[in-house]
Amino acid sequence: MSWIKLYRFFCVFCFIVFIRGNLYGQDLTLWYQHPANTWTEALPVGNGKLGAMVFGGVQADRIQFNESSLWTGGPRNYNQPGAKNYLGEIRKLLSEGKQQAAEELAGRHFMGTKSISDPPEPWLTAVRAIEQQPKNPSQEHFEDKTWREMRVPSRDGWEKEGFQGLDGAVWLRTTFNVPKEWIGRELVVDLGKIRDQDFTYINGKLIGTTHDANQGRLYTIPKDLVKAQNQIAIQVINYDDKGGLVGYKDPSRKLSVFLKENTADESVYLTDTWKYWIQNDEAPRVGKYQESYQPFGDLLLDFGSQAPFSNYKRTLDVEQAICKTSYVQNGVSFERTYFSSAPDACLAIHLTADRPRQISFDASLASPHKTYNVEKVDDSTIRISVQVKQGVLRGVGFLHVRHEGGELHVGDGKIKILGANQATLFLTAATNYKSYNDVSGDAEEIAKSQLNKVKNKSYDVIRLAHIQDYQQYFTKFSLKFEADEASNSLPTDQRIAQFVKSRDPNLLALFVQYGRYLLISSSRSGGLAPNLQGIWNDLLTPPWGSKYTTNINAEMNYWLAENTNLSELQEPLFQMIKELSVVGQETAKTYYDAPGWVLHHNTDLWRGTAPINNPNHGIWVTGGAWLCQHLWEHFLYTQDESFLREQAYPIMKASALFFDHFLVSDPKTGWLISTPSNSPEQGGLVAGPTMDHQLIRQLFRNVASAAVILDIDKEFVQRLSEKSQKIAPNQIGKHGQLQEWLEDIDDPDNKHRHVSHLWAVYPGSEINWQDSPKLMNAAKKSLIFRGDGGTGWSLAWKINLWARFKDAEHAYKMVSRLLSPEEAGGGVYPNLFDAHPPFQIDGNFGGAAGVAEMLLQSHLGSIDILPALPKALYAGAVKGIRARGGFELSYQWQNGLLTHLEVFSHAGGKCSLRYRDKEIQFQTEKGQTYYLDSSLKLNRNSK
Numbered sequence: 001m002s003w004i005k006l007y008r009f010f011c012v013f014c015f016i017v018f019i020r021g022n023l024y025g026q027d028l029t030l031w032y033q034h035p036a037n038t039w040t041e042a043l044p045v046g047n048g049k050l051g052a053m054v055f056g057g058v059q060a061d062r063i064q065f066n067e068s069s070l071w072t073g074g075p076r077n078y079n080q081p082g083a084k085n086y087l088g089e090i091r092k093l094l095s096e097g098k099q100q101a102a103e104e105l106a107g108r109h110f111m112g113t114k115s116i117s118d119p120p121e122p123w124l125t126a127v128r129a130i131e132q133q134p135k136n137p138s139q140e141h142f143e144d145k146t147w148r149e150m151r152v153p154s155r156d157g158w159e160k161e162g163f164q165g166l167d168g169a170v171w172l173r174t175t176f177n178v179p180k181e182w183i184g185r186e187l188v189v190d191l192g193k194i195r196d197q198d199f200t201y202i203n204g205k206l207i208g209t210t211h212d213a214n215q216g217r218l219y220t221i222p223k224d225l226v227k228a229q230n231q232i233a234i235q236v237i238n239y240d241d242k243g244g245l246v247g248y249k250d251p252s253r254k255l256s257v258f259l260k261e262n263t264a265d266e267s268v269y270l271t272d273t274w275k276y277w278i279q280n281d282e283a284p285r286v287g288k289y290q291e292s293y294q295p296f297g298d299l300l301l302d303f304g305s306q307a308p309f310s311n312y313k314r315t316l317d318v319e320q321a322i323c324k325t326s327y328v329q330n331g332v333s334f335e336r337t338y339f340s341s342a343p344d345a346c347l348a349i350h351l352t353a354d355r356p357r358q359i360s361f362d363a364s365l366a367s368p369h370k371t372y373n374v375e376k377v378d379d380s381t382i383r384i385s386v387q388v389k390q391g392v393l394r395g396v397g398f399l400h401v402r403h404e405g406g407e408l409h410v411g412d413g414k415i416k417i418l419g420a421n422q423a424t425l426f427l428t429a430a431t432n433y434k435s436y437n438d439v440s441g442d443a444e445e446i447a448k449s450q451l452n453k454v455k456n457k458s459y460d461v462i463r464l465a466h467i468q469d470y471q472q473y474f475t476k477f478s479l480k481f482e483a484d485e486a487s488n489s490l491p492t493d494q495r496i497a498q499f500v501k502s503r504d505p506n507l508l509a510l511f512v513q514y515g516r517y518l519l520i521s522s523s524r525s526g527g528l529a530p531n532l533q534g535i536w537n538d539l540l541t542p543p544w545g546s547k548y549t550t551n552i553n554a555e556m557n558y559w560l561a562e563n564t565n566l567s568e569l570q571e572p573l574f575q576m577i578k579e580l581s582v583v584g585q586e587t588a589k590t591y592y593d594a595p596g597w598v599l600h601h602n603t604d605l606w607r608g609t610a611p612i613n614n615p616n617h618g619i620w621v622t623g624g625a626w627l628c629q630h631l632w633e634h635f636l637y638t639q640d641e642s643f644l645r646e647q648a649y650p651i652m653k654a655s656a657l658f659f660d661h662f663l664v665s666d667p668k669t670g671w672l673i674s675t676p677s678n679s680p681e682q683g684g685l686v687a688g689p690t691m692d693h694q695l696i697r698q699l700f701r702n703v704a705s706a707a708v709i710l711d712i713d714k715e716f717v718q719r720l721s722e723k724s725q726k727i728a729p730n731q732i733g734k735h736g737q738l739q740e741w742l743e744d745i746d747d748p749d750n751k752h753r754h755v756s757h758l759w760a761v762y763p764g765s766e767i768n769w770q771d772s773p774k775l776m777n778a779a780k781k782s783l784i785f786r787g788d789g790g791t792g793w794s795l796a797w798k799i800n801l802w803a804r805f806k807d808a809e810h811a812y813k814m815v816s817r818l819l820s821p822e823e824a825g826g827g828v829y830p831n832l833f834d835a836h837p838p839f840q841i842d843g844n845f846g847g848a849a850g851v852a853e854m855l856l857q858s859h860l861g862s863i864d865i866l867p868a869l870p871k872a873l874y875a876g877a878v879k880g881i882r883a884r885g886g887f888e889l890s891y892q893w894q895n896g897l898l899t900h901l902e903v904f905s906h907a908g909g910k911c912s913l914r915y916r917d918k919e920i921q922f923q924t925e926k927g928q929t930y931y932l933d934s935s936l937k938l939n940r941n942s943k
Contacts, residue, residue, distance in 0.1 A: 015452055026480050027506040028513060030492045030832060032056075035325075039064070039424075039538050040822075041493075042840055043316040045322050047342040048524025048572075049537035054338050056314040063338070065347060066294075067395060068528045068535045069433035071605040073291030074392035078112045078608035079590040080390060086110055087592060090676050094687040095667055101684045102676065103615040110591070110619065110676075112610030114287030115390075120239065123284045127169040127237070128199070130279065137171040140204040144173050147275040150244075153192055153255060155244025156838075157541070164368035165389065165540045166243055167283040172234045174274040176257055184223050184920075186260040189232070191217040192247035197237035200397040203230055211237075216248065220260060229368040230257075232270070234310055235279070240286035241541045245274075281370075282801075285390055289612035290604040293531050293546035296395050296429055297349075297367035297384055297403075303773065304360070305329060307409035316508075318517035321470040322463075332358050339460050341466040342524055345450040347427040348466075353421075355513030357406055359420040364413060365399055367542055374413035381451070382415055385444075390751045396443040397429035398451045402459075405802035424459045426451060435608040436579055473520045478566040479512055479851075481505035482875035482894075488915045489524045493830040499819045505873055508823060508851060509688035514562055514832050515848030518841060519557075528605070529572040530557050534841040543838045550623035551601045551680035552754070556793060558630060559763065559800070559849035562637040563856065565880045565888065570634060574647060577627045583653045584609040584624055588658050596658030597651075599623035601680060620678040625659065625695040628652045629763065632702040634726055639886040639907035650708050653713070656703045656720060659696045663727065666742070679740050680756045688742030690760040694729050694760040700724045730760065730767060730775050737785060738767075738778040748785045753784055753794035755801070762800045769806070781806050788813060792834035796844040799850030803868040804857070811854055812870035818847050858883035862919070864913035865891065865898060887911055887924075901932040 019727045036042040042053035042064070051771045052065040086109040093102035099490045137144070152172065154161045162674035178187070190341055191200065197211040208219035221230075236244060239279035245254060256267040297743045309329040313634035316323045323338040333354040334938055340347045350360050364382075365374050371387040381400040388394070399415065401408060406420030407917040417423050430446035432439050454462060463743035464679045483506050490493075495507045521528040532553055533546045548554040561570050584597030587609040592598065631905075633642070663672040666688060676697065683689070700720040709712040716811040733744040740746050740757040758779050760766040767775045785802055790798060802811035820827040822835035826843075834843025854868040855878055863883045877892040886907030892899045898915055905911065913936055920936045 008463065009919055016758050026319070026478055026513065027316050027488045027510050029317050029488070030510070030514070031313060031315040032491050032493060032830070033314075035061075035312070035314065036831070040471070040725055040833055040835075041831055043314065043831055044518065044521065044534075044536050044833075045316075045323055045338055045340040045347070046518075046521030046535050047340040047345065048522060048527040049535070050340050050345070050347055051425075051522065052338070052347050053324070053536055053538065054323045055676065056323075056336070058312070058327055058329065059303055059307050061303070061325070061336070063299040063301070063347070063349070063428065064538050065296050065299060065397075065427065066535055066537055067296050067397075067429045067431055068522075069605065069899065070294045070388065070393055070395050072294060072384075072388055072393075072441060073288070073604070073606060074393040075437045075606055076113075076555075078289070078606075078610040079587050080109065080111060080113055080610065082588075083110050083591045084187045084593045087676075091664065094675055094685065095420055099686070106615035106619060106676065106685060109456055110611060110852075112289050112608065112612050112793065114289055116285060117287035118284035120284045120853045121280075123280075123293070123435075124237065127235075127280050131199075131332065132343065137173065137279075138199075138201040138206070138233045138235070142173075142233070143158060144275050144277070147277045147450045149273050150276040151245030152270075152272055153245045154172055155194065155247050155249075155251065155634065157246060158244035159539055161244075161542055163243070166278065166281060167238050169279040169283075170236045170238065170243070172236060172245065172274045173232065173276075174271050175231050176230055176268055176270055177229050178226065178257065178268055179368055180228065182259060183226055183228060183577075185226065185258050186223045187221040187226055188260050188633065189217075189219050189221055189257045190255060191219070191234070192253070192255055193217070194234070194236060195242050196689060196873065199235040199237075199684070201233040204233075221257070224715065237401055239283050253684055260897065262790070265873050290547055290602055291391070291546060292540075292542060293367055293533070293605070294388055294540060295367075297365055297372070297386060297397065299349075299399065299427055299697050300364045300366060302362040302364070304362075314622075319474065320467050320511050321474070321517065321521065322467075333660070334358070337463075337863045339463070340521070341462060341469070343463050343465045343469045344454050344457070345428060346454050346462075348454075348459070348462055348884050349425040349427075350422070350463075351424070352422045355423045357419040359403075359406065359423050359700065360415075360418050360424075361414040363399060363401060363417070363425060366539075376410050380408060380415070382410060382413060392439050393431050393433055393793055394443055395431045396431060396447045397427060398447050400426045400451055400455065402426070412554060412794075416873040426454050428454075432830050436583070436605065441894075470520060473566055473569065474513075475518065477880035479508050479509045479878050480876055481873050492832065496828060496830065496832070498513060498820065500599060500816045504670050504849070504873070505876070506623060507819065509876075511819060511828075511832060511844075512564070512848040512851050515560055515844045516566060517838055518561065519845055521567055523558075523569045523572050526573045527572050529554070530841060532840050532842070536841075543836070543840075545604065545790065548603045548628065549601065550603060551620055552758070553842045554603075554799070555626055555630065555763070555794060556796065556846040556849075558845070560845050560852065561710075562633060563849060563852040563882050565882050567634065567882070569617045569639060570630070573627075573630060574634075576603075577631065578647070579607050579625070580609060580624065581654055583607040592658070592662055594658050594661040596654040596656070596661070597624055597659050598655075598662075599627065601678070615676075617678050617681045619676055619685055620692075621662065621674060622677070622692045622695040625699045628699055628702070629695075630656050632706065633884075635706070636881055636884040637886065644706055645710055646690060649710060651704050652699065652706060653716070656699055659699065660719065660723065661903070663696070663723065666728065669728065669742075672723060672726045673728050676790075680754050682750075682752050682754060683714070683741060686741060686742070690728075690730065690740050690757040693757050694730070694757075694764055694766060697724050697727050697890045698760070698764050700767060730772075732774065732778040735781070736778060736923075737782040738775060738861055739776075740782075746782070746785075749812075750791060751787045753764050753790045753939075755783060755794075755797060756781060762797075762804045762853070764866060768804070768860055770860050776805070780807075790817075790826055791840075792828070793816065793836065793840055793846055796834070796843045796846030796850055797825045799847060800853050803850060803853040806868050807866040809868040811850070811868050812872055815847070815851065818843065852881060856881050856883060856888075856889065862914050863887060863889070865889075865901065865915040866893060869893070869896060870874065871896070881899055885909065898934045900934060901936070903930045903932070904928070905930070
């Protein structure tokens with residue numbers, strides 16, 4: 001080893017040792033004793049743009065990767081021309097209690113526009129014509145021996161069964177036998193739900209057809225068709241999204257055949273393996289309100305060896321943002337290291353062995369996209385290009401290999417390494433996306449430029465730069481809870497499985513730091529804000545399009561940014577808000593003839609702001625108001641007046657201008673109300689949902705406060721202050737609950753996952769113990785009515801709410817549910833990804849924020865220390881937690897009691913602290929640290 005390499009190694013070693021010594025000895029590694037079998041067992045790495053999921057296989061390794069700007073669709077106008085002409089009539093119908101009529105009218109004239117679609121009839125006629133052929137798949141004795149097999153039902157669509165992107169006409173066939181006594185009697189076949197349309201044949205005869213993806217297929221089999229052995233043939237017509245026989249949500253309800261007269265008391269169950277043939281995979285285009293985030297491809301490593309292995313370990317170190325796979329095979333110790341570097345814009349994989357000439361593998365690139373190509377670039381590089389189906393975006397990636405010893409060959413779209421001592425792979429990827437209204441980028445030039453930058457750098461230099469870049473964010477916050485024993489001696493999946501029953505508080509600390517790791521890995525300056533799945537997605541038809549749902553999910557992604565000291569990482573969110581405020585101006589004019597800007601309940605890469613999907617949940621007007629709250633909170637935490645003046649205030653004011661125009665007087669009460677709108681995501685189209693009024697009132701107050709600080713817009717401030725007083729207030733209903741709607745119609749048995757009307761408790765602050773205890777009790781009763789169940793992100797919201805209620809044990813109960821193994825509702829997957837289910841990253845971010853909220857609150861002017869500390873977290877330490885006012889705190893506690901406290905002032909000004917019944921206020925200077933004891937007495941040596 002040269003002295004230069006030795007010096008670099010020494011620098012890396014010293015840097016890592018220094019960092020580790022300053023993190024309170026945290027438990028910062030996820031680890032497993034087996035490779036990942038599923039995507040939600042794989043481990044994520046990311047640099048804000050290039051994300052990957054590492055499976056860590058021994059014989060073969062899959063690294064599935066994404067580039068954050070690869071989406072379907074393209075720039076277009078999402079707004080419905082003339083929508084404002086129907087606003088008055090919709091409002092009138094709602095005021096008259098004619099909700100259904102209002103929804104029908106809105107459905108016809110008030111929803112956004114869809115992308116281009118093709119008439120389905122010509123294509124359907126063509127694929128149905130096969131039935132007229134002398135030999136066709138509907139026939140009883142059709143020869144299907146050459147057909148392949150598919151698992152049925154595929155409950156998440158056949159996409160999850162290896163048929164990515166399959167839309168079109170597909171034939172499925174199987175047989176079933178019935179008892180002798182059933183022959184000659186009417187039967188019923190239950191085929192579950194089929195997406196989207198089916199033509200079902202028994203023994204060559206059509207017995208039913210349905211075009212409804214949400215309806216189960218229960219078809220009568222005429223008695224003259226029934227034989228001892230029967231043939232089912234189904235032509236499945238799938239136009240878009242999930243396809244195939246998806247069965248029922250309840251897995252215990254199986255596909256079956258039974259006697260018609262005895263209603264399934266005795267059933268013959270259909271086999272779970274059917275033969276299939278893809279007749280036509282060019283389905284007509286289906287118009288979409290908004291677009292979907294896309295996977296890019298797979299980097300596949302084939303090691304060939306079938307030999308047994310031992311000492312397997314797969315890890316993700318969230319302290320360094322490095323993933324590793326290690327094992328012993330044929331007496332050789334192998335190790336692979338994976339990371340996605342932000343400074344060098346690449347995914348790096350380094351392979352080593354403890355004996356020379358042991359590294360041999362084939363590396364290849366593939367993609368689930370129908371249109372992709374892989375080709376040789378040079379003697380150490382291959383290139384992949386992908387084209388999104390029915391979209392304007394194109395992606396290009398390069399895979400380059402550097403090796404020491406052995407041989408390297410490139411051919412047939414693969415890179416082959418034979419007998420190397422070590423090898424390093426570099427993957428770069430880019431698209432032609434430049435902004436929401438500009439797709440003129442050169443994907444090939446960008447990806448090639450990224451590769452050229454790392455070609456001549458050593459692996460150690462790239463790795464060190466990656467660690468240093470990542471650590472500048474990660475090391476600003478640390479968290480550790482005292483544990484009875486070293487629980488990290490168990491693999492992470494086992495810790496998750498026993499979290500509820502065992503004492504393992506540091507799994508919770510790891511979950512918090514994992515949330516921070518995911519945000520650092522998915523939200524970087526110059527990139528895009530993380531979507532429903534961050535920057536990780538393996539499906540062409542991801543759940544909910546993996547978009548940005550702005551009635552909580554997009555916002556929840558950033559709940560931990562301020563309080564866990566990652567404030568700088570919000571730049572992509574602020575850029576998205578800025579873009580939405582521009583696009584939302586046209587939506588405000590087109591739909592409401594209003595100034596300012598508006599955002600409804602969803603957006604995508606192209607910044608659609610119009611209503612989508614269905615009036616019963618898609619016409620929700622306060623998405624922009626909620627996003628403005630993030631701008632205001634950023635100021636509260638940083639005290640950055642330049643940010644407030646130049647970025648936040650103009651956007652906040654424009655949103656307030658919209659609602660100043662939008663609010664109308666309720667004819668029954670005289671209050672100003674929001675109409676039409678929804679209470680996400682239930683109750684249908686209504687007038688006056690409580691959540692809207694909370695958000696608008698908070699926005700008006702924030703804008704007024706900002707204007708006072710900036711000494712501008714005094715008349716506008718006066719107008720907003722007067723209007724705020726007239727907005728329909730929070731109300732307590734007949735069950736003692738906080739009303740969700742203008743009318744007192746809440747159902748105490750409603751267990752819906754959304755708790756929208758509690759926004760003013762968290763993340764808002766209008767309802768609190770200090771100023772409105774009666775409303776706080778009513779809000780608490782509402783949350784009790786909703787119950788402790790819920791999907792992952794819903795549980796995360798409830799952690800924060802119970803923390804604000806200062807009910808520590810109930811908050812921890814929600815924590816325990818969130819950290820349970822994934823089940824029908826909520827929990828986490830083995831890789832700690834939050835489970836809706838399916839995976840949504842918001843629960844990771846929201847859950848981490850909730851733990852921080854249990855440890856510190858600052859929404860009422862003073863900083864409340866350990867406001868919701870449960871017994872299970874009786875001892876611990878936190879370093880670098882942030883509070884509003886520009887303060888950063890570090891403190892420890894033992895036996896549930898504070899021992900000491902440090903406060904660093906980033907902005908100067910008065911600091912107000914509260915711990916139990918003790919309070920203190922003192923003036924601070926910018927850049928100074930203040931030390932206090934457990935009684936909040938200020939140390940004379942502070943500063």
